[in-house]
Amino acid sequence: MVKKGALLLYGFLIIIPMLMVILTSMKTLQQTFDNPLGIPASGLQFSNYIDIFIEQTMVGYFANSVIVTLCSVFFALLFASMIAFGISRIHGWVGGVLFAVFSLGMIVPAQVIMVPLYSLVLQLELTDSLFGLIIVNVAVTMPIAIFILTGFMKTLPKELFEASMIDGAGNWKIFTKMVVPMSLPSMSATAIFLFVINWNDLLYPLLFITDNAYKTLPLALLDFQGQYATNYPMLFTGVIISSLPMVLVYIFLQRYFVAGMMAGAVKG
Amino acid sequence: MKVSKSIYLFFIPGAILYAIFFLYPALSAFYYSVTNWDGISPSYAFVGFENYVRAFTGDSIFMKAIGNNLKFLLFVVVFQTIVALVFAMILRKNSKINVFWRALFFFPTILSSVSVAFVWSFIYDPNLGLLNAGLEAVGLGQLQQGWLGDESAAIFALAFTQVWFHAGQMLIIFVAGLHAIPNDLYEVANIEGATRWQTFRKVTWPLLAPSATIVIAYTTIQSFKAFDLVFAMTRGGPNYSTEIIATYIYEVGFRSYSFGYASAISVIFMAIIALITFLQFKALRSGRVNY
Numbered sequence: 001m002v003k004k005g006a007l008l009l010y011g012f013l014i015i016i017p018m019l020m021v022i023l024t025s026m027k028t029l030q031q032t033f034d035n036p037l038g039i040p041a042s043g044l045q046f047s048n049y050i051d052i053f054i055e056q057t058m059v060g061y062f063a064n065s066v067i068v069t070l071c072s073v074f075f076a077l078l079f080a081s082m083i084a085f086g087i088s089r090i091h092g093w094v095g096g097v098l099f100a101v102f103s104l105g106m107i108v109p110a111q112v113i114m115v116p117l118y119s120l121v122l123q124l125e126l127t128d129s130l131f132g133l134i135i136v137n138v139a140v141t142m143p144i145a146i147f148i149l150t151g152f153m154k155t156l157p158k159e160l161f162e163a164s165m166i167d168g169a170g171n172w173k174i175f176t177k178m179v180v181p182m183s184l185p186s187m188s189a190t191a192i193f194l195f196v197i198n199w200n201d202l203l204y205p206l207l208f209i210t211d212n213a214y215k216t217l218p219l220a221l222l223d224f225q226g227q228y229a230t231n232y233p234m235l236f237t238g239v240i241i242s243s244l245p246m247v248l249v250y251i252f253l254q255r256y257f258v259a260g261m262m263a264g265a266v267k268g
Numbered sequence: 269m270k271v272s273k274s275i276y277l278f279f280i281p282g283a284i285l286y287a288i289f290f291l292y293p294a295l296s297a298f299y300y301s302v303t304n305w306d307g308i309s310p311s312y313a314f315v316g317f318e319n320y321v322r323a324f325t326g327d328s329i330f331m332k333a334i335g336n337n338l339k340f341l342l343f344v345v346v347f348q349t350i351v352a353l354v355f356a357m358i359l360r361k362n363s364k365i366n367v368f369w370r371a372l373f374f375f376p377t378i379l380s381s382v383s384v385a386f387v388w389s390f391i392y393d394p395n396l397g398l399l400n401a402g403l404e405a406v407g408l409g410q411l412q413q414g415w416l417g418d419e420s421a422a423i424f425a426l427a428f429t430q431v432w433f434h435a436g437q438m439l440i441i442f443v444a445g446l447h448a449i450p451n452d453l454y455e456v457a458n459i460e461g462a463t464r465w466q467t468f469r470k471v472t473w474p475l476l477a478p479s480a481t482i483v484i485a486y487t488t489i490q491s492f493k494a495f496d497l498v499f500a501m502t503r504g505g506p507n508y509s510t511e512i513i514a515t516y517i518y519e520v521g522f523r524s525y526s527f528g529y530a531s532a533i534s535v536i537f538m539a540i541i542a543l544i545t546f547l548q549f550k551a552l553r554s555g556r557v558n559y
Binding site for chain 1: 272274275276277278279281282283285286288289290291292293294296297300307351354355358359369370371372373374375376377378379380381382383386387388390391393395396397398401432437440441444489492493495496499500513514517518521522527530531534537538541542545
């Protein structure tokens with residue numbers, strides 16, 4: 001009885017804000033002020049969804065987010081799996097030291113290096129560019145991916161690699177033909193974890209992007225806040241549009257999300 | 269079997285990026301921290317430990333930010349760990365309905381911090397928000413206030429939002445930890461006639477220590493990183509009551525263009541995190557048992 005009540009209470013705590021966001025996005029500003037929480041007698045409408053595409057370059061922000069996220073995840077995964085393979089193959093203290101050096105990037109919060117990183121990106125003339133965002137994302141998300149993938153690759157049977165080396169396969173061949181296919185479960189979990197991080201990232205766009213043409217969704221949302229002040233219907237329309245891909249993928253691949261976020265969390 | 273030297277080639281692309289965009293900035297933070305660089309002008313001077321002295325003796329806002337950060341951290345760690353643990357125990361079994369509840373509770377984790385910030389700003393809104401309306405409805409109207417506008421309430425309003433955002437993720441870690449506890453221990457406890465509380469104290473909690481270590485360490489790191497949420501909800505206000513170290517570094521670095529001073533704070537921040545992480549692991553490791 002108590003358990004059921006607690007579950008329902010927590011459930012409502014999550015569902016009610018979601019319903020509120022959907023409902024509010026279908027109201028006018030006036031309707032929100034008159035009746036902030038209920039359904040207005042004058043009815044709901046979809047005009048915010050049309051307006052936000054007309055007044056904002058929503059398609060552009062969306063495209064930027066897609067490009068930045070997909071490229072960042074792809075290259076971080078590629079480079080991290082190569083490094084993880086390297087670490088799992090190098091025995092003794094050298095492998096340990098390499099692992100420790102890359103692990104540092106996981107512990108130090110991004111805010112600690114934001115000031116020097118900003119001046120570096122500025123000097124390299126990589127501000128206001130998607131390319132700049134991508135390479136910074138790759139560099140800073142690689143450590144966690146290396147951590148997860150090294151753990152997995154160490155469990156792969158060494159005898160298999162040794163047999164193929166005797167057959168004359170080089171490291172590259174072992175990596176592409178054996179390690180990558182065998183690591184696919186771990187790599188897809190890592191990919192989802194990185195996908196969530198990159199899609200939702202605010203800090204680097206905030207630091208490096210000022211030109212509207214290169215803004216990603218979280219930064220654009222933050223701009224709406226300045227522009228629409230307390231126009232919650234419009235803000236929530238933006239929230240829904242920018243969250244929709246993630247929510248849809250989550251509904252279908254929910255198991256993998258949990259596995260991915262777990263792999264990311266369990267690093268103790 | 270010996271691995272050929274070509275294995276080192278696998279490190280090249282990743283290591284170059286990592287060295288340029290992580291190691292170099294991290295190390296240069298130390299260097300900038302002893303200068304008076306403003307981040308723009310080409311010339312700047314070496315000032316020794318002046319920035320550090322200023323941080324610890326002449327900057328009341330920085331002290332306030334550290335205090336706020338600790339308040340936020342403590343609230344989130346205690347509250348989030350309890351919520352996650354209680355619901356993990358309720359939802360321990362892998363039945364269909366439990367998997368659904370876990371998926372629902374996990375859901376907020378996939379949202380962006382900006383989205384979560386907007387949703388909760390609306391809930392906390394003094395005139396339009398759900399919270400004040402809810403208090404009114406249950407007859408607690410006298411508790412109504414502008415949650416994010418009130419100096420004493422704002423940091424807790426943010427901390428509560430952080431718990432809502434991430435408790436589901438911690439819940440899942442605890443469920444995995446609970447699944448790792450062998451069932452026969454519970455059977456033994458049952459036969460011995462242990463009460464539920466005794467079973468929890470003597471079996472569940474000690475064997476859950478590894479998961480608790482992960483949850484608490486991860487929650488701590490997340491709390492220090494809560495930059496996005498704070499930035500989008502209050503910008504550190506009102507009157508610096510929600511300024512945390514991360515937002516203050518941004519403020520000093522990018523609003524008042526004191527890169528040297530911001531770097532010194534970054535270095536102190538790094539030291540605080542290293543210390544807290546170290547202490548936590550030590551404390552929780554010593555509490556581990558083997559059955």
